[in-house]
Amino acid sequence: MRAPSASEGARLHPAAIAVWFIEGGRRLGLGLIPLLAIGGRVRLLLLSGLVAAALAPIVRWLRFRYHTAPGTLVVEGGVVNRWRRTIPAARVQSIDIVQKLRHRAFGVVELRIEVAGGSGSEAALVALTPQEAERVRRSLSQEDVAAGSQAVAAPVLVRMAPRDLVLAGLTGGRVAIIAVLLGYLQQLAPDDFISSGAERLVDMGVGGVGLVISSVAGFIVVAGAISLGATVVTLWDFTVERSGDRLLITRGLLDRRRSQVALHRLQAVTLQENVLRRALGLASVTVVVAGRAGPKEEQHETSLLLPTGTRRTAVELIAAVLGTDASRLTEDLVVAPRAALWRRLAYAALVATAAGVAGVVGLDARGAAAVVVGAPAALVAWAAWRALGHRVDRPHLVVRRGVLVRQTSFVALPNVQDLRLTIAPLQRAGDLATLVLGIPKQRLKAVDLERARAEASFEQVADRLFSVPA
Amino acid sequence: MLGLWWAASAALVALIAIGCGVAWFLDLLPSPFAILIVLVAAALGGLVPPVRYRLWAYEIRAHDLYTSRGGLFITRTLIPFDRIQFVETRQGPLDRAFSLHQLVVYTAAGQAGRIPGLGDEEAGSLREELSRVAGTVSV
Numbered sequence: 001m002r003a004p005s006a007s008e009g010a011r012l013h014p015a016a017i018a019v020w021f022i023e024g025g026r027r028l029g030l031g032l033i034p035l036l037a038i039g040g041r042v043r044l045l046l047l048s049g050l051v052a053a054a055l056a057p058i059v060r061w062l063r064f065r066y067h068t069a070p071g072t073l074v075v076e077g078g079v080v081n082r083w084r085r086t087i088p089a090a091r092v093q094s095i096d097i098v099q100k101l102r103h104r105a106f107g108v109v110e111l112r113i114e115v116a117g118g119s120g121s122e123a124a125l126v127a128l129t130p131q132e133a134e135r136v137r138r139s140l141s142q143e144d145v146a147a148g149s150q151a152v153a154a155p156v157l158v159r160m161a162p163r164d165l166v167l168a169g170l171t172g173g174r175v176a177i178i179a180v181l182l183g184y185l186q187q188l189a190p191d192d193f194i195s196s197g198a199e200r201l202v203d204m205g206v207g208g209v210g211l212v213i214s215s216v217a218g219f220i221v222v223a224g225a226i227s228l229g230a231t232v233v234t235l236w237d238f239t240v241e242r243s244g245d246r247l248l249i250t251r252g253l254l255d256r257r258r259s260q261v262a263l264h265r266l267q268a269v270t271l272q273e274n275v276l277r278r279a280l281g282l283a284s285v286t287v288v289v290a291g292r293a294g295p296k297e298e299q300h301e302t303s304l305l306l307p308t309g310t311r312r313t314a315v316e317l318i319a320a321v322l323g324t325d326a327s328r329l330t331e332d333l334v335v336a337p338r339a340a341l342w343r344r345l346a347y348a349a350l351v352a353t354a355a356g357v358a359g360v361v362g363l364d365a366r367g368a369a370a371v372v373v374g375a376p377a378a379l380v381a382w383a384a385w386r387a388l389g390h391r392v393d394r395p396h397l398v399v400r401r402g403v404l405v406r407q408t409s410f411v412a413l414p415n416v417q418d419l420r421l422t423i424a425p426l427q428r429a430g431d432l433a434t435l436v437l438g439i440p441k442q443r444l445k446a447v448d449l450e451r452a453r454a455e456a457s458f459e460q461v462a463d464r465l466f467s468v469p470a
Numbered sequence: 471m472l473g474l475w476w477a478a479s480a481a482l483v484a485l486i487a488i489g490c491g492v493a494w495f496l497d498l499l500p501s502p503f504a505i506l507i508v509l510v511a512a513a514l515g516g517l518v519p520p521v522r523y524r525l526w527a528y529e530i531r532a533h534d535l536y537t538s539r540g541g542l543f544i545t546r547t548l549i550p551f552d553r554i555q556f557v558e559t560r561q562g563p564l565d566r567a568f569s570l571h572q573l574v575v576y577t578a579a580g581q582a583g584r585i586p587g588l589g590d591e592e593a594g595s596l597r598e599e600l601s602r603v604a605g606t607v608s609v
Contacts, residue, residue: 417553417577423544438579458548465550466533 009067009074015106016064016127020057022102066125068139073113075123087123089140091115093265094289097133099256109133109256113140137260141246157247157317158240158306162232168284168308169231170224171276173405179223235307240317247321249305265289267415267439269318271330271408273311278406283314287321288441318410322396330408333389333400339430340388340448344381346426351377390435390446392457397437399444413461413468415439421458423451437461471526471587474568475519483508483515528585535575535600537583553577554604559593573597 056079064077076084096112103109111125111133125136160168169175236253249259268288277283285306306317319326352374359367380403389400389408397416400408420436420443427433433454435446449457487508493499499507521541528537534550560572565586571593573585588596 417579418550418582419548421544421546421548425542428544438577438582440578440580443579458546462534462548462550466552 009065009076010132012061012064012066012125013106013108013127013129013132014061015103015108017057017061018106019102019108019110019126020060021054024053024057066123066136068136070139073123073136073140075125085123087113087115087140092140094262095137095140095260097130097137097258097260099252101254103127104254104256109258111136141260155242156239157242157320158238158309160235160238160307162236164308165232165235165238166228167282168235169228171274171280171282171308172227172231172284173274174227174230175220175223178226179219182219182223231307235304238304238307240305242320247305261287261289263321263323266321268409268411268442268444269305269321270410271311271314271318273406273408275404277308281311282308283311284308285314285317288439322410322412324396328394329396329398329410333391333398334449334453336385336388336448337430337432337450339432339450341382341385343426343430343432343448344385345378348374348377348381385448388448390449392435392437392446392461397444397461399437399446401445401447409444411437411439411444413464416461416465419458419461419465421454427451435461471568471570472519472523474564474570474587475522477568478564479515479519483511486511526587530599535583537585547583549575549577549582551600551603551606553582554600557597557600557604559588559597573600575600 059079060077063079063082064075066073066075068074071089073087073089074084075087076082093114096114098110098112099108100110106127107129108127109130111128113123125133128136233253234255235251238251239249241248241250245263247261247263249257249261251257266287266289270286270288271283272286273283283306284304286303287305289303305321306314309317315330316326319329322329352371355373356368356371359370361367383403384401387401387403387406389398391398395413397411397413398408399411400406416437416439418438420438421433422436423433427448428451430448431451432448433451435449435454435457437444437446446454490499490504490508494501494504522539525541526539528535530536534548535554536546536548538544538546555576555578557576558574560574561570562572565572569590570586571588571590573588573593573596574581575583575585585596
């Protein structure tokens, strides 16, 4: 039998030259253009460099070939160092079809393939016609290639209407981050810009408290608008479809993206509820996938399964993805014992005492009033205690925690890799312990369980792990 | 292993003593305070290594590797054999001085467990044994 070879393989769409040129240009070319003003020999050198940069993608395109065989993808290329990579379909973690603006200009798409343990995209076919990308994707997914593109209608799990995206943008964590950034930028802005605005408001008869309220309201409106814009652009037409044992996630207004994740590659599914969304009965859903590389800023979006929806929709989606019954997922979690509240209140008292001491040392006896920070600290302690919950005796282990963002994570037993039980000094005083579930890329902590219960669960989960091989 | 921890704790106490001496010499610290700090450090330095040593335990059980350590902060780990990805032995400079090895066990979740203070042969045989059962359900 002959080893699969790419030599008879296909070339990328010629648009790849342009895509590579734009990507390379962004990295060095644009930075060099101002230097052209220098003149003389330097300019000649720079010009020849630019010409070389323009020619490199052409040579790269001539050398680059790919070839699909049943169950594998072979890619070869390289200008000076020739390389050839064989990617077995069984090792593929996820396949993304990306269409950035530079791809849209030529009507092509980029296919990115990620393999477990890889540091970046193992293979990127930067320019393919959409039909060809779909063919390669199907071939790697070992779907019936001949079945045609729309032979089986994929059931749609999530489809975000523009109205839903507006809700997602206005209630997302971005609002808070942008508000903080705006507060920081405001300090960089010229003084008169802000004070003149304030003066105008004073002229209009708004003063004191009204001024503070209006400036805070202004902040929130601007932050909300930016957040809204960003959310709508990145998540436009967000759709999750289920096709066999795979999820297909499509999104994006300017940069289109279509990701494919095999259901058995999901390590954990998390229900996220920030304070605002919880008050409105909303939630979002994220997933943890092993071997998902890609740029940091894209990771959040690629792991998103539901930007926002009612809590009920979110739980039903999680149940559908995990293949269980929604009614049993979040019901009767074991809540944390009272001792866990005392432990948190002890920390709050510590914070209050430290603030009081710092106040007295820093100012004078009146500084002792700083102990009032104990009140919000105690409130946070109480909220943190209320958020704690877990359930480890079902097929899916559940861990819940978090004050500002309440996170409820669901893990299928076979995904648990190792177990850890930790007892800190203050926990021992309250007969508490923390159970840590190791899953790829994350360690889920069930914090402050009753110690006896934690110790029993530790052994029980271990027994169940060995009876359910990974 | 105990020897290594003795050496480390002695070095730490010596460092604290030197720091206090310098602070006292520069008039940053009154002498009673300096003496008190050094005495407390010496007492802890004498107490911690044997206690820590006694509390360190590992066990190869029927289906998993179990380790337990710590008195103040207790940590127990459990690594099922079929979740083990690979096993390695390591030797830092201090380990080498006492001809000891550390055994580190990795699962898909990353570094999952560590057994320090193993002799040459013990480390080698343990590594081979765990590599053999890695991916299997039981010993």
